[in-house]
Amino acid sequence: MVGRSAQIALLIINLGVCLLTLSCSHAPFSDIDVRLLHDGDIILRKGNGLISNFIVASLKDSLPYSHCGILLKENKEWKVIHSLARELSETDGVQECSLNDFLEDCDDSCIMVARCKKNKADSIITWFARYYLKEKVPFDYQFSLADSSAFFCSELPLHILKYHCNITLSTKEKLTPFSIFTDTTYFRIIAREH
Amino acid sequence: MKNVNRFFLVFIVSLIVACSHTPLGEVEKTAVDFSKAIYTLKLDEAKKYCTPNGAKLIEFIASNVKEEDIDVLKDAGDVKISVIGSTVDSGDSTATVNLRISNYLQINLMGGKSTIEKEKEEKVDLVKVSDKWLVDLHK
Numbered sequence: 172m173v174g175r176s177a178q179i180a181l182l183i184i185n186l187g188v189c190l191l192t193l194s195c196s197h198a199p200f201s202d203i204d205v206r207l208l209h210d211g212d213i214i215l216r217k218g219n220g221l222i223s224n225f226i227v228a229s230l231k232d233s234l235p236y237s238h239c240g241i242l243l244k245e246n247k248e249w250k251v252i253h254s255l256a257r258e259l260s261e262t263d264g265v266q267e268c269s270l271n272d273f274l275e276d277c278d279d280s281c282i283m284v285a286r287c288k289k290n291k292a293d294s295i296i297t298w299f300a301r302y303y304l305k306e307k308v309p310f311d312y313q314f315s316l317a318d319s320s321a322f323f324c325s326e327l328p329l330h331i332l333k334y335h336c337n338i339t340l341s342t343k344e345k346l347t348p349f350s351i352f353t354d355t356t357y358f359r360i361i362a363r364e365h
Numbered sequence: 366m367k368n369v370n371r372f373f374l375v376f377i378v379s380l381i382v383a384c385s386h387t388p389l390g391e392v393e394k395t396a397v398d399f400s401k402a403i404y405t406l407k408l409d410e411a412k413k414y415c416t417p418n419g420a421k422l423i424e425f426i427a428s429n430v431k432e433e434d435i436d437v438l439k440d441a442g443d444v445k446i447s448v449i450g451s452t453v454d455s456g457d458s459t460a461t462v463n464l465r466i467s468n469y470l471q472i473n474l475m476g477g478k479s480t481i482e483k484e485k486e487e488k489v490d491l492v493k494v495s496d497k498w499l500v501d502l503h504k
Contacts, residue, residue, distance in 0.1 A: 220503025221403075222422055222474070224487075229473040258425035259504055276503050312428060314476035323475075346475050 205249060205270075207361050209286060211293030211300075212242040213328050214251060215349050216274060217281035217365075222259065232348035235281060235365070238324050239349060240273060241300040241331075242284070252300040254322040256310040264309035265322060281365040285352040288359055292336050299331045314346060325349060332357075388453045388460070392498050396462035396489040397446050399500045404444040404469045406430060416492060419502030426472060434479040437470060441481040444469045449486065460491040460498065 215236040217223055223237035240253030249270035257263035274282060287296065303322065311321035319330055329347060332338040340351045352358055395414055402411035408427045412420040445467040453460040467484045492501040 218504040220422070221487075222425060222502075222504050225426070225472055225474045228471050228482075229475040229477055256425050256428070258421050258428065345477065 204362070208242055208244075208249060208284065209293055209361070210243045211287065211296035212361060213239055213285045213287070213296075213352055213358075214242050214270075214273065215239040215283045215285070215352060217278045218276045219278035220276060223276075223278065230346060230348050232350050234283070234348070234350045234353065235278075236283065236349040239328065239352070240324070241296055241328055242270070243297045243300065252304050252327070254308070254310055254324050254327050256312065264307060265303045265327060267304055283352070283363045283365075284361040285358040286361050287332065287336065287338070288357055289336055289338060292332075292338075295335050296328065296331050299335050300327070303327060303331075316347065325351075328352075388457060388498075389451055392453060392460040392491050393448050393451050393462050395491060395498045395500065396451070396464060397448065400446050400464055400466060400487065400489065401444065404446075404466065406435060406438055406470070406472075415500045415502055416494065419500055422502045422504065426474065429474045429476075430472065431479075434470065434472065437479050437481060441470060442468060458493045459501070460493075462489045462491065463487070464489060 215234075215238070217227060217235050217237045226237040227235050238253065238255075240251035243250055243252065250267050251270055251273040252265065252267050253273065254265045255262070260266065287293070308327075309321045311318065311323040311326055313321070314323050314326075316326055316329065319334075322330060325347060329340060329351075332340060338357055340347060340354065340357065342348060342351060353360060399411055399414035402408070402414065403423075403426070408423050408430070412423045415423060447465045449463040449465050451460065451462040464487050465484065466487055469482055469485070471480050471482045473479045490501040490503070491498045493499075
């Protein structure tokens, strides 16, 4: 009798492990430990489609990323606040999605997470990301860093860093490349997958 | 003798027509026509080869095309597109075509200048919708 109960218990445990494995296999972030993530981290990805390829080719950057956003935890779930054009999502401009949705179309898990080293930057970045989300800032089709009335994807963290953390990240290029987030003066790389 | 020649001609033409209507022939033609439309900035035409979601993504490309891109394209000459390989899944519902694209316009989506580039390889995914192969464009 005891043996049979033990067998049933083992069966249930096995079933649980199988279900857990199945659900985890759908998470594109499986190779990066989510326990390493922190509010205010900047997450970068490369999509696997034509638009992402065009963006990477347009930037001519040393790193192949095509999009970025700001990580924050809400109700025990990781979310990303980011800015996308209306043609690429259902909402125009600054918006929020789950981490899994953000990484859904990633190219061979091409992901990086960078954390600003400056003291209290995490809470400032998170607070202002939520603020611009609430403000429904539209997408910046002009790709101009000079104008804060609209944001393209990297403009959102760059604007917060510049005007609220006093960190100006500038390069010779007209468009700031994503590799700026690997500048070890200001950032620590938390995770990189590609 | 004349009849025999005519028979062979009809046979060869039929063979060519039949081959172009195989799933592989259809997906390759759709992928090539779609890419040709994209790289010659015939974006409305490109939309016709796409799923509705893909057509929305083409609109993003269109919103970034500038007058000077058209000038760059005019000076470049013809884009060349050839099929490297293609596969249709066993369920006959999805397919992938790998293309080699030469002398193409690299559209700059970040406000910069578009340029003519030598050569690249590109993967085009397709999905069958109501018996028609459509390009399944991703972000």
